[in-house]
Amino acid sequence: MKYFSTALSTVLLLASFHSYNVSAFSLVKTTTRPSLAVTRRSSSAVSGQHFISKKTQNVLHSDTSTTALHTIRVGIVGGGTVGGGICEILTKKADYLSQLCSNDILVKSICVRDLSKKRDFGIPEGCTITDDASSIVNADDIDIVVEVMGGTTKAKDVVFQALSNGKHVVTANKALIADCLGEIEDHIRSVNAGKSAEETIQFKYEAAVCGGIPIIHSLQSDYPGDEITMIAGIINGCTNFMLTAMDRDGLTYDGALAEASKLGYAEADPTLDVGGFDARSKLKILMRLAYGIDVDEKNIPCRGIQELTSTDYDYAKSLGGTIKLLGVAERVGDKVSGFVSPCYIASTDSLSSVSDATNALEISSSNLQRTTYIGQGAGRFPTANSCVNDIASIARGNRSVSPFNPSSAFKFVQQYDSVFYLRLKYKDQIGITRQCGEICEKYGVSIHSILQNPRSSKSDDSFVIVTEKVSNTNMKKVVAELEGLDWVQGPAFWMPVLRPDWI
Numbered sequence: 001m002k003y004f005s006t007a008l009s010t011v012l013l014l015a016s017f018h019s020y021n022v023s024a025f026s027l028v029k030t031t032t033r034p035s036l037a038v039t040r041r042s043s044s045a046v047s048g049q050h051f052i053s054k055k056t057q058n059v060l061h062s063d064t065s066t067t068a069l070h071t072i073r074v075g076i077v078g079g080g081t082v083g084g085g086i087c088e089i090l091t092k093k094a095d096y097l098s099q100l101c102s103n104d105i106l107v108k109s110i111c112v113r114d115l116s117k118k119r120d121f122g123i124p125e126g127c128t129i130t131d132d133a134s135s136i137v138n139a140d141d142i143d144i145v146v147e148v149m150g151g152t153t154k155a156k157d158v159v160f161q162a163l164s165n166g167k168h169v170v171t172a173n174k175a176l177i178a179d180c181l182g183e184i185e186d187h188i189r190s191v192n193a194g195k196s197a198e199e200t201i202q203f204k205y206e207a208a209v210c211g212g213i214p215i216i217h218s219l220q221s222d223y224p225g226d227e228i229t230m231i232a233g234i235i236n237g238c239t240n241f242m243l244t245a246m247d248r249d250g251l252t253y254d255g256a257l258a259e260a261s262k263l264g265y266a267e268a269d270p271t272l273d274v275g276g277f278d279a280r281s282k283l284k285i286l287m288r289l290a291y292g293i294d295v296d297e298k299n300i301p302c303r304g305i306q307e308l309t310s311t312d313y314d315y316a317k318s319l320g321g322t323i324k325l326l327g328v329a330e331r332v333g334d335k336v337s338g339f340v341s342p343c344y345i346a347s348t349d350s351l352s353s354v355s356d357a358t359n360a361l362e363i364s365s366s367n368l369q370r371t372t373y374i375g376q377g378a379g380r381f382p383t384a385n386s387c388v389n390d391i392a393s394i395a396r397g398n399r400s401v402s403p404f405n406p407s408s409a410f411k412f413v414q415q416y417d418s419v420f421y422l423r424l425k426y427k428d429q430i431g432i433t434r435q436c437g438e439i440c441e442k443y444g445v446s447i448h449s450i451l452q453n454p455r456s457s458k459s460d461d462s463f464v465i466v467t468e469k470v471s472n473t474n475m476k477k478v479v480a481e482l483e484g485l486d487w488v489q490g491p492a493f494w495m496p497v498l499r500p501d502w503i
Helices: 006-015 081-094 094-101 154-164 174-191 215-221 239-250 251-262 279-293 309-320 381-393 432-442 474-483
Strands: 020-022 027-029 036-038 042-043 050-052 058-060 070-077 103-111 128-130 144-147 170-173 228-234 322-333 335-346 358-365 369-376 412-413 420-426 448-451 464-467 491-495
Touching: 006 036, 006 420, 042 239, 050 491, 070 081, 081 094, 081 103, 094 103, 094 381, 103 381, 144 154, 144 381, 170 381, 174 279, 215 279, 215 358, 215 474, 228 279, 239 251, 239 309, 239 322, 239 358, 279 322, 309 322, 309 335, 309 420, 309 448, 309 464, 335 491, 420 474, 432 448, 432 464, 432 474, 474 491
Parallel strands: 070 103, 070 144, 103 128, 144 170, 335 412
Antiparallel strands: 020 027, 036 058, 042 050, 228 322, 228 358, 322 335, 358 369, 420 464, 420 491, 448 464
16 A cells, blocks of 8 residues: 655655756755746736736746745635634745745735634734625735635635636635536636636635645646546545544444534534535545546435444444445446445555544555545644645646646446445344345345344344445345335445455
8 A cells, every 4th residue: 555645745845945956976956946937917908807917927047046026915715714724824934935936925815704703813914804805806916816715605706706807716615616616617718718828827726625635736746647446535524533433432423423513523514524415525526636527416426424323333343344434436447436425444444544533535546556645634724734735836836727637538327336235123023034135136136144243122133234246226226125124124224345355
């Protein structure tokens, strides 16, 4: 297993940011800065948009040891947890970022919901506080708009208007991107039409998926010569915290949710997290980057953790593993499948040991085989750190024509093959095993094993069927017919096994 950290690679690269002249016999350090185009914006009276004029470009040549720094002005829409974190990092790292980017980065304005509310972060010197987002989006002296207000209505207006006005955009809004990915891509293409690569308006969103883990940048930069075959990840911190508490600490679902709420991991309405919908939004974005397909979120099969019980963890332990909520996408030939669901994971699997609110994503590919990214998926500074990285990338002059990688002709399908775990609560009677076997045979589902742990009371009567590798379509038919039998008590619970070769 290869453990990989793009963040570490970046630190090592930056540590050697000065260039070196290398000969066969010597290593001579030079103090020159790398060539970088630094720009000022000018206003177009014809289009009403801002653009980067070639006449206003100031190039820092590699043979110049001293150059004047220019200021990149940032407007932040959203002065909450993440917005405050961005201000704190930019203030703390101001001198370093100036040297790194050959530009000063200044927070010019912050838009907040309530002007009277006391802030839990220091307001940068010279920064104005407003409750009018349009004053940032339409300001002539703002170069980068950072959207961290959340939601998909007002946030969409902010993002689209900023792009139309020729401003770079940095966002942490996964819901907006997942909901409007195609529109965003078309709009970026429109505002950049006719521009050179150096003039293109940038849209960056590293913080939108897995918070502080640089997975977006990695998928954009590290796999052009590779082919990604599978993505599997723990991409929601709240549910991973809850499932860890159920597994390790023996809490019930309700107890784990209460603890997550107490510590701030769960929202007042936790539906997006516990229902798997937050993970589904992230998986959609990852699938676009990895496979070049824009899938309607509603078409991605999604099952949350509400039906999981301590009984399932008892069986998982007896099988030698645990249960995690995963987002999974896999390409087979020209077809791509994807789903969000609790999954059984063997204890030997790297994802099984990822605990609490930590996120982890495993990328399987032809050249690199398995690469695992692990880190903090949410929180003030992990999320703000990714936003600052995007701001710094723009300030350094890094440019990308498309933020979502090229599209492809791959086709998304809802059907996928897996080994499945099926738990049934039952009322004891003769013929249960026979009926299970007949129904499974009817739909071509081969049974690998049937398990029954010692029961503490009749109300806890349940058993588990582990299948051979079958399609989820056939599995649904089996479950539907079993649930109609008189001895089955309540809904059945079923989930895929992450590695079909586990049995």
